[in-house]
Amino acid sequence: MFKTVVTKPFDDQKPGTSGLRKKVPEFQQENYVENFIQSVFDSLEGFKGKTLVIGGDGRYYNREVVQIAAKMAAANGFGRVLVGKGGILSTPAASNVIRKHKAFGGLILSASHNPGGPTEDFGIKYNIGNGGPAPEKITEAIFARSKTITQYMIADAPDFDIDAIGSQKLGAMDVEVIDPVTDYAELMETLFDFDAIRALIKSGFTLRFDSMHAVTGPYGKEILERRLGAPEGTCINFVPLEDFGGHHPDPNLVYAKDLYDLLMSSDGPDFGAASDGDGDRNLIIGKGIFITPSDSLAMLAANAHLAPGYKSGLAGIARSMPTSGAADRVAEKLNIGMYETPTGWKFFGNLLDAGMATICGEESSGTGSNHVREKDGLWAVLLWLNILAVRKLSVMQIAHEHWATYGRNYYSRHDYEGVDTSGANKLMDDLRARLPALPGTSVQGLKITHADDFAYHDPVDKSVSEHQGIRILFEGGSRVVFRLSGTGTSGATIRLYIERYEPDPKRHDLETQAALADLVRAAHELADIKGHTGRDKPSVIT
Incomplete structure (x- = not known):
């Protein structure tokens, strides 16, 4: 046999x-x-x-x-x-x-x-x-x-x-x-107030969920349309296809541009979301406003107590190092633990198992909680809907209230995909060698306060993970981060993360790339991106 x-x-x-x-x-x-x-x-x-x-x-x-x-x-x-x-x-x-x-x-x-x-x-x-x-x-x-x-x-x-x-x-x-679908749908019903979400939808609230011809199609149809009563047509591209319909099933503003354009239109729905190939990532867009994954993590954590599964509060929040510090300010106000880990959901497992964290997130469109041990795209969508149902505010109103309370972290990721591997490695090696000399110097008028190669010391099992990304921090709470991605299949992908903290509410409506322009110039000068890769523009901006 x-x-x-x-x-x-x-x-x-x-x-x-x-x-x-x-x-x-x-x-x-x-x-x-x-x-x-x-x-x-x-x-x-x-x-x-x-x-x-x-x-x-x-x-x-x-x-x-x-x-x-x-x-x-x-x-x-x-x-x-x-x-x-x-x-x-x-x-x-x-x-x-x-x-x-x-x-x-x-x-x-x-x-x-x-x-x-x-x-x-x-x-x-x-x-x-x-x-x-x-x-x-x-x-x-x-x-x-x-x-x-x-x-x-x-x-x-x-x-x-x-x-x-x-x-x-x-x-x-x-x-x-x-x-x-069955086991998963039953779990979601224990976490969220489905009655409140049904009432929200029945009141005329409109939404659109794009599964990108990937795995969450059957889950979206069952939960959003059948169990929560959203009208047929709420879920689009819901039939899983072996080639995802020839599309790239990555829920960002490049590959889900049609959804973004719909939500930015005058007659678009109140809420839009998308998920990726295997259902662990999410894209959240309100009418007239895109919520970055980093902001989404912070806003979900700040409002999670409104959902039945989290009404007793959070034990802590964990985020990957490249994710913006927006959630850190929520943790500080809630007086709970905040943990910064390397990229990769596996690093959250020990914190969740030890009861040290309840909600976790990554800037690459991944958020989740202790209900499973993976990030969970549809979970994030349902938590957003639960919050909207209870607060009776729009996504835009929730975002602006959050920024007024905590300040805004302008944030973006620039990906340089399919770069020659040797050139990408040399960029990282050359920059790493310069780190000790950077603090106290200035670039593009920005003073560097700290520079390191991030190493994670797991507080649970005491393991150490080194070389997890290069961080360069500036006065005022801004920073740039360089990291090589481990999720591609050909060449190398250099990820550049740019973040500016802005506490002044009068400056919370700037265009993101404009708000980050001097930091982008600083990053290019520090790493000589064009010299190492031949690229003067990223492949994808998210």
Whole structure:
């Protein structure tokens, strides 16, 4: 029933911040998927007879890898596999399934916000029993094993019916195909006041939710239209497609421009939102106003007590280092803990498990809470709707009241995508070498007060993560941050984060890029971006 297959290692199976991501043709190489999954299993202990969750965002090659993963789980001794119907599970829903059903862990098949299709991106990541991404000690063990692997085990069995809800057998292992939405929708009903949101919608409040032909389509239709009563047509692009309809499923102002334009129009809806490929990111736009992910985190944290699931208050807030300091001021006013971590949701897991943080966020459109151990796009949308229903104010009114109370952090990210890797590395190395000499100097009329290469000391497990991004801070609370992204599949992406703190309410209506222009010039001068990359403009501004 089971067979052992002799194989040879690949030298490029190092997981990044969100698992292993490559182009589909690379995953389609003989034994490539099998080698990585076996390396995962070989790096774990104590899973015999336990439950494994498998699901993905529905992108090209998802269904095939679900079958491979299930057969390998059977051969390696798992007792049960839970699979989303059609191989579909949003990343936050998969985290919830792992937690609710007390699974040993899960394999999530996704490349998140990256494009899909026969020549585009695919990904595999392992989540542990708390529902969160594997910590670095496990991903490092997986990579080490992938470099020495000589064989893998797989069931010699026909494919199971991935589209039939119910129990099946794969050898001695149970396979249970589940509705991908049900458990997640039930969890949302425990967190939010669905009656208040229904009343808001019934009163004439209008909204639009764009799933970008990705995984949250079925979730949006079930929760927003069926359970909350939003009219049909509220959810758009709701059918998950293997190539996301040929679009880039990244909910930002570049790839969701149609939604932005609609919300900026005179006859647009009151509220607009979008989610990404695997459902863990979100875009929030009110009528006439875009809410940056950094501001969204701060505003959600400041108002979370209005939702039933958070009425007792927050234990703390955590944000990734590149995320703006807007949430820090909320934490200070609430007198709760504030934690600054490296980029990557796995760094929030210890804080959430230890009860030190309740709400977490990243500037790259990710927010979430202790309800799961992943960021959660639709959760953020529902919390916004709950807040709007209770406060009976517009998104714009909430934003302006928030800035008047806490000050405004003007914030933007400039991405230089597909840059030559050697040039990107040299930019970072050259800048890193200059850090000790920068404090006390000025650039573009801005005085530098601090410069470092961010290192994170985990307060729970005492682990240390170094070289997590270069920070240069200026007088008055402004800063620029340089970081190489770990989520792409080709070349290098340099991310430049620019932030200016403005306490004066009279200056809270400036155009963002204009407010940041001198900081952008300073960043270019400090890092010599054009000299290292040949680029004088970013690929994407968000």
